Amino acid sequence: MSASTADLLGLAGKHLLRNYKQPPLVMTRGEGCWLYDTEGKRYLDLYGGIAVCALGHAHPAIARAVSEQAARLVHIANYFYNDQQVRLAAELARRTGLERVFFCNSGAEANEAALKLARRYHHNRGDAERVNVVATWGSFHGRTMGAVAMTGKKAYWEGFGHRLPNVSHVAYGDLDAMARRVNDQTAAVIIEPVQGEGGVLPAPEGYLAGLRALCDKVGALLIVDEIQTGVGRSGRFLAIEHAGVKPDIVSLAKGLAGGVPIGAMVCKEQFADTLPPGSHGSTFGGNPFAAAAALAVLETLDSAALLDHVTATGAYFVAQLSALAQKHATVCEGARGVGLLCGLALKPGQDPQAVLKTLRDRGVLIATAGDRVLRFAPPLIITKAELDEGLAALDAVLATLKPVAP
Ligand SMILES: Cc1ncc(COP(=O)(O)O)c(C=O)c1O
Incomplete structure (x- = not known):
């Protein structure tokens, strides 16, 4: 029988070193650009395990290679x-x-x-x-x-x-x-x-x-x-x-x-x-x-001609992030990036961790960088449609931020 979320969180609280600050979520499965937690909730992965999961999750080429190699x-x-x-x-x-x-x-x-x-x-x-x-x-x-x-x-x-x-x-x-x-x-x-x-x-x-x-x-x-x-x-x-x-x-x-x-x-x-x-x-x-x-x-x-794919989707993504930064110019400074390593800088006084958390509650996972940058490093296989889903959620979250007086 698999352990419940509460059991797993209990074990984590008791036995893991407290050098990370994890939310109370336990991931168990992934597929492409999506992650699933113990409760079955799915998340769009726009951080790729901090720029690691180049082919997303459970990619058949990696699964095949490691299972064959493990048997050899x-x-x-x-x-x-x-x-x-x-x-x-x-x-x-x-x-x-x-x-x-x-x-x-x-x-x-x-x-x-x-x-x-x-x-x-x-x-x-x-x-x-x-x-x-x-x-x-x-x-x-x-x-x-x-x-x-x-x-x-x-x-x-x-x-x-x-x-x-x-x-x-x-x-x-x-x-x-x-x-x-x-x-x-x-x-x-x-x-x-x-x-x-x-x-x-x-x-x-x-x-x-x-x-x-x-x-x-x-x-x-x-x-x-x-x-x-x-x-x-x-x-x-x-x-x-x-x-x-x-x-x-x-x-x-x-x-x-x-x-x-x-x-x-x-x-x-x-x-x-x-x-x-x-x-x-x-x-x-x-x-x-x-x-x-x-x-x-x-x-x-x-x-899969992924370098060309990254060039095209990266250019699209950073253009869309820039458009969002302009639309929400009272709380955003601007967007930048190379390929699929992109950032959206918030204005001073905004809390990137709060944006990360609200996005996570909406099922979209990102990272942060520097003092106030939202960082995106999705799997290189991500599609424009998946990026659009993430952008729509980001648009909605940015709309809730209040400008901070300088
Ligand atoms: C540019 C750069 N160098 C080095 C490292 C360290 O890599 P690792 O965590 O695998 O030791 C990182 C990790 O974030 C990195 O981004």
Whole structure:
């Protein structure tokens, strides 16, 4: 017999760490862009498990791949090659134009690997003191001690003792500030092509190319964090492609295996031997189960022409969000986005969490970002009709907000 909602909430209250702030809802099932809770209520998923569920829920390609792989081989650790991981590495190399891949299990781990690779690269060249990393305020790079040190929000550092030294931050989008900070002691610059958690902020025109030039000038590595923006979310495989810039290192996770945990650090051929055996590794990273799921996602990106779909539906969605922002101009500031990573900024004084909650009560799930941005990262397979359902609910909720006097 399945447990009741009350039983499950009781167990959660008793046994889960209280590091999240969940509403009293228990999800049990998903299908496409829809989620179902224990009471059978359905929700339109416009946040995609925070930009993870690229193919939505219960996609047959992933279901088939993981069930077949589970019946064949789930895990062997990296003592041996495995067929799925090797094929996935080749696919990532082909799609990113970067040759070498290290697999792990999450975004934070991919950024940790990038940080270690950058420092080790300079060490191997006899420049062991060259350890400085420059990141940006408002960025999000993960929660482990290295990744959180690069994350540009003090609230995420507080209470955990000394932060990893030699990591500093400058304003996002400000090339002059970066030029003043980057020098021949800089090991790497890390950047998101669109700041996701920071408020869905696309890099200004010329910024990413400017960072590439700055790094080249002093011999620093350019790490591009595509954990939220990668794997087609922007309408290209990598969002950095829009800027025509080739990074030294790219970190991927989230959408890569459509919800099965995986992370990847992808880098140029010249770093193939930078982390010698024993210097870095992962027990689970790139196991056949996760790699098979990722291969299914990548194959579906092609077979369903999802990049074109994202470009078209993303342009439609952001235009409709902008129209809503104009219609409700007393409470909205404006809309922005790249592909299907979109944000609607509310005016100061508005509470994005209240909007999120009211939308949820109406059966539409979104996320928030920055201080007052409604964030949308729906499955890449979402249809215009489904987006329209979400937009209608948003229209109705925005209509209930009261303007706040400045
Ligand atoms: C840009 C970016 N980098 C890194 C991370 C961390 O990824 P994870 O939570 O898988 O460790 C996230 C997660 O939101 C992210 O958006």
